[in-house]
Amino acid sequence: MKLEKLGWNPIFKDHFTPYSQENTFPARVFSIQKENYQVLSEHGELTASVAGKIHYAAQSKSDFPAVGDWVIVAQEPKGGSSSIVAILPRQSYFSRKVASGRKRRSGGITEEQVIAANMDTVFIVIGLDRDFNLRRIERYLTLVYDSGADPVIVLNKADICPDLESKIAQVEAIASAAPLHALSAKEQTGLNALLDYLSPGNTAALVGSSGTGKSTIINALLGEERQEVKSLSSSVGKGQHTTTKRELIFVPSGGLIMDNPGLREIQLWADEEALKETFREIEEIAQSCRFNDCRHDKEPQCAVKKAIEEGRLDEERYRSYQKLKKELWYLEESKGKSSRQTERAKWERILEGSDISLKEMSRLSKTKRK
Ligand SMILES: Nc1nc2c(ncn2[C@@H]2O[C@H](COP(=O)(O)OP(=O)(O)OP(=O)(O)O)[C@@H](O)[C@H]2O)c(=O)[nH]1
Ligand SMILES: [Mg+2]
Ligand SMILES: [Zn+2]
Known part of the structure; x- marks a missing residue:
């Protein structure tokens, strides 16, 4: 090979x-x-x-x-x-936030979990059923922009969507920079568009909620029932994952595709830069706010508030932006906390069996810094 x-x-x-x-x-x-x-x-x-x-x-x-x-x-x-x-250093990686460690229930240590490494493309698979949710698309887009891979939005189950045109327009309004493809994995229509991203040497991952049809898409690309697929489409949203294993699979066009278990509530692990990419029009509008550090709250002459009032910016989208931004601030904070916890655990290991206690050690290092 x-x-x-x-x-x-x-x-x-x-x-x-x-x-x-x-x-x-x-x-x-x-x-x-x-x-x-x-x-x-x-x-x-x-x-x-x-x-x-x-x-x-x-x-x-x-x-x-x-x-x-x-x-x-x-x-x-x-x-x-x-x-x-x-x-070897990763050229791109898609990750999410996970809580682990002994105090998992109460938040535990905030860690990054890499779901897929060295992907050229990440397909964000959204079902054109109850799964359809613009806010979820924004969340996934932020993660993919942060990963370094190219996001591609896939609207699956076009066969059961009565207002496809309207759905496409809604997505285009919030994600104009990402390619968008509507298809039906079940009826095998529109799948050829995905082959452009799957030529030899290229790697793509499928992400999205459980039941959006990621494994069905793979089977349709392969022309065989390789991946297990949920038996009833009505079971969408029950929280059971059909796929339990992440794996790379060769497709006939020569590329590699990665199936993933559905992610329920995907937690952000990203930098603010990625958020700015997802919400670039808001960033642009904010350039005209009177204050550089405008929080678009009660500040005078806020261009963002004005855009909402004048109907140039959807309020829901703006709220989504603020929500994700808060989540990222919180993430930064817990990252700091976790690295201090990790550091502490490391020192505990090192000092194990020695006469110096952690408290003493910390006092010594503080004195030294002065
Ligand atoms: N109507 C319709 N149903 C589809 C389509 N694609 C998939 N389904 C159905 O949706 C259900 C879930 O499909 P899966 O391929 O198992 O979904 P998944 O994203 O792999 O789910 P997890 O492995 O749990 O993450 C199955 O019942 C499929 O038959 C489609 O294009 N149209
Ligand atoms: Mg699956
Ligand atoms: Zn403002």
């Missing part, structure tokens, strides 16, 4: 150079099951585990390999075990 077919490019090659030695080769992560990483390389498919040094250095979930990652595999001679010793 040629590495280029798996998405290998000169940038990855550069990153690989320092690792190049006997029994070490680059491979791409295709799927993950518990501790087992299914990878593909020039030597074909194999199962690898993660080397101890990755475990040791990991500060968060995002430091472990994700589906789509290019990794360095070291193989013991004569068919011995294989382990992943490094992850």
Whole structure:
């Protein structure tokens, strides 16, 4: 198998150079099951585990390999075990916020979880049924802009949508910069538009709520029932995920596509820049506010408020923007808190068995700083 077919490019090659030695080769992560990483390389498919040094250095979930990652595999001679010793820098990655750690219920440690790495395109799959929701599209768009991959909006289930034109217009009004395709995976219409993003060496991921038809789209592209699909379309919204595994799949056009379990309430993990991309027209309007730091609340001569009054800006959209912005501020705050918690845990580990207590250590380091 040629590495280029798996998405290998000169940038990855550069990153690989320092690792190049006997029994070490680059491979791409295709799927993950518990501790087992299914990878593909020039030597074909194999199962690898993660080397101890990755475990040791990991500060968060995002430091472990994700589906789509290019990794360095070291193989013991004569068919011995294989382990992943490094992850090559990601060229894009789609992630979400997760809470983990002992105090999970009360928020726990805020961590980033990488769902898909090194994607060229992320298809945001929205069902043209009860799933249809402009605010959800904005949330996904922000995450995809943040990932570095190109967002493409896919409106599925066109066959059961009585007002397709109106739905398309509504989406175009809030996401004019992203390509938009309406299709029916069930009736296999409109799917060809997706092939443009799936030529050899290209990788795309499907994201969206459960039941929007991600797996049905894959089956239609493959022309076979490879992925399990929810049996009743009426079960949409029941919260059960049909797909439970993230994995990369070759499509006949030569590209790779990644199926994902549906994400229920997807939590933002992004920078404010990504939000600005999603809401670029609001950012533009805000340029004309009298004050640079206008919060578009009660400030005089606020261009945003004026635009809403004059009907040039939809109030719902503006509220959505404010809501996501608040969420990002909150995220920044909890990131800081979590890194302090991680730091504390690290020091506890280091000081374990020594005579110095954490309190003392912290007093010492404070004195030093003065
Ligand atoms: N009417 C109609 N139903 C569809 C279409 N595509 C998918 N469905 C139905 O929607 C339901 C959910 O489809 P899945 O492909 O399992 O959805 P999914 O996004 O993979 O769901 P998860 O794996 O749970 O995330 C199934 O009953 C499909 O038959 C479509 O184009 N039109
Ligand atoms: Mg599925
Ligand atoms: Zn303003």
